[in-house]
Amino acid sequence: MASGRFFTMRLFDSLSKFLAAIGAWAFFVVGLMLSYEVIARYLFNAPTKWAAELSTLLLVWGTFLAAAALLHNGHHIRISLVTEHLPRMVQHRLDALIFLLVAGFCGVVVWYGTPIAYDSYETGRTTGSMLNIPTFWTELSVPVGFALLGVQALIETIRALGRGENDTPSPKPHEGD
Secondary structure (H helix, E strand, O other): OHHHHHHHHHHHHHHHHHHHHHHHHHHHHHHHHHHHHHHHHHOOOOOOOOHHHHHHHHHHHHHHHHHHHHHHOOOOOOOOOOHHHOOHHHHHHHHHHHHHHHHHHHHHHHHHHHHHHHHHHHHOOEOOOOOOOEOHHHHOHHHHHHHHHHHHHHHHHHHHHHOOOOOOOOOOOOOOO
């Protein structure tokens, strides 16, 4: 039973890592699109109709797709001035509590964000720009991203509760990040 749970947790970690890679590629594509836009606009006086809107869409999705992997790797903001001086077991329990609060917050965002995206889909709301992209594509990134983040937070809660007195606390951000 426990091995199945840990397999599922590792499988979700792999999914998070894969989605973060997609998010990173989305950021790379945004860089290319905006570079092209700058060159087209300022060197050839021929701005694009698509670069700004598509780059916004990719930036939003890239951000939310990467959030779960960032949590797993300990790259979210963390203030540890006080907690790093506490006994390890207390640190683990605080980590679990914080991850649980993150999961709860994510649940609230998914609960309220999903109907917003669905309403945009149902009503056919669009951006009203040259591309006229349906707004639900952007709005859907919020509940999807927070659902992924919430599941990852629950997984990290389980991991934190399973740590012992001699185990190291949750990953800390790397220096220079």
